[in-house]
Amino acid sequence: MLQRCLDLLAPALERPGAVVVDCTLGLGGHSEALLTRFPEVHLIGLDRDKEALRLSGERLAPFGDRVTLVHAIYADLAEVLDGLRIPTVQGILFDLGVSSMQLDEADRGFAYAQDAPLDMRMDQTTGISAAEVLNTYAPGELVRILRQYGEEKQAKRIVSAVVRERDKDPFTNSARLVELIRDSLPQAAKRTGGNPAKRTFQALRIEVNGELSGLERAIPAAVDRIAVGGRIVVLSYQSLEDRLVKQVFAAGATSTAPPGLPVVPEKYQPKLKLLTRGAELPTEEEIAENRRAAPARCRGVERIREARL
Numbered sequence: 001m002l003q004r005c006l007d008l009l010a011p012a013l014e015r016p017g018a019v020v021v022d023c024t025l026g027l028g029g030h031s032e033a034l035l036t037r038f039p040e041v042h043l044i045g046l047d048r049d050k051e052a053l054r055l056s057g058e059r060l061a062p063f064g065d066r067v068t069l070v071h072a073i074y075a076d077l078a079e080v081l082d083g084l085r086i087p088t089v090q091g092i093l094f095d096l097g098v099s100s101m102q103l104d105e106a107d108r109g110f111a112y113a114q115d116a117p118l119d120m121r122m123d124q125t126t127g128i129s130a131a132e133v134l135n136t137y138a139p140g141e142l143v144r145i146l147r148q149y150g151e152e153k154q155a156k157r158i159v160s161a162v163v164r165e166r167d168k169d170p171f172t173n174s175a176r177l178v179e180l181i182r183d184s185l186p187q188a189a190k191r192t193g194g195n196p197a198k199r200t201f202q203a204l205r206i207e208v209n210g211e212l213s214g215l216e217r218a219i220p221a222a223v224d225r226i227a228v229g230g231r232i233v234v235l236s237y238q239s240l241e242d243r244l245v246k247q248v249f250a251a252g253a254t255s256t257a258p259p260g261l262p263v264v265p266e267k268y269q270p271k272l273k274l275l276t277r278g279a280e281l282p283t284e285e286e287i288a289e290n291r292r293a294a295p296a297r298c299r300g301v302e303r304i305r306e307a308r309l
Contacts, residue, residue, distance in 0.1 A: 002030065003280050005093060005233050008035055009276055011138040012090040012231040020091035021046065021081075023074035023218065028056030029097055035063045042066050044089075046080060048073045048123040048209075073123075075214035078221045083308040086226050088227035096215070097237040104107040115175035120201075120208045130204040136175070139163050149212065149240065150203030157184045174201075198214060202238065212240060217250045222273065226303045231275065233300040242279055242297045249274060249301045268304070275300035 013020055013034070018041045022031045024043035035043055043066060047053050053069055060067045072080050074094065081089070118131035137145070139159050146155035161184040162171070171177055176198040185196050206212055222232050236242040253274035256263040279297035287294045 001235060001286060001293065001296055002033055002279065004298055005235065006029065009091045009231050010232045011092065011230060013041050015090060016040060018090040019044065019086060020093065020305045021089055022093050024076060024095045025056050026052055026070065026095065028059040030093060031060055035060065035066060037078065044084065045069045050125065054137045064091065073214055074218040074305060078216055078225060081225055088225055090227055090230040092222045092226055092232045094234040096241050098236060115173055118171055118174055118177065120205045122209050129207065130208050131171050133204055133207055134162055135166050140193055145207050146200055146299050147205045147264035149206040152199040152203060154185050209232060213243065215241060215244055219245055222251055223248065228306055229301050231300060231302045235297065237295045243298055249299060252301065271303065272301040273304045275302055
């Protein structure tokens with residue numbers, strides 16, 4: 001949905017002196033497209049993965065001083081802008097989830113289709129791995145994570161099997177976990193929804209990287225730091241992310257006036273305007289070209305009033 005993201009951001013980024021933040025830099029594909037289409041824009045790229053920063057830095061080198069790359073998570077958006085002494089920006093883009101680089105590098109442990117160490121850290125210099133989560137968390141906490149972050153209905157069955165097996169031998173690799181999940185589920189649960197390990201891997205990844213808690217900070221921070229007339233676009237790939245984004249955007253686009261007021265003062269007026277009707281989906285052509293785009297959901301908003309949320 002690259003073209004749609006560019007089109008949504010265009011009215012804000014065509015202004016002189018516009019600054020855009022790519023909060024999920026990855027390999028720099030979106031950033032390269034932004035810098036190419038908007039030749040006057042300055043781009044700030046954030047990523048927690050140092051290897052991604054190195055590779056995207058090489059890719060974006062031709063754009064010279066129009067690019068500022070920062071090793072940071074999107075939850076720290078406000079702190080990054082404070083450090084750069086930039087009070088507001090004209091565009092902010094989030095492309096959530098796991099980057100293609102992380103999925104394709106077997107030793108990162110994100111993909112359940114190939115055997116790899118159970119790591120799943122987007123920043124491999126800090127934090128605990130997925131293996132540590134599996135081997136050390138209390139059973140009740142593991143059940144909560146699988147239910148909350150993976151929406152896994154069979155969480156108790158899977159966790160019971162994990163606890164039984166980890167007592168014999170701690171988990172280190174993904175193939176053993178995938179096999180255990182397959183063996184734990186009833187036949188009916190294996191026949192729908194793709195790979196039966198998908199939801200568990202999603203839940204572990206979100207827990208390891210603090211993705212939802214980070215997003216809970218990042219989206220309100222983005223709304224707070226976008227200039228009037230500026231735009232925010234978010235691509236999410238699972239319902240938990242999309243629901244959180246939807247709630248923040250909807251709240252900003254709703255009047256906060258007490259009911260019954262004959263005239264609504266400006267301080268109660270909506271601060272955001274929704275640019276998408278619900279969540280927009282990728283086209284069949286985009287999915288055919290890149291099957292990883294299939295779950296993408298795109299939402300966009302424009303800041304229409306000065307007051308902060």
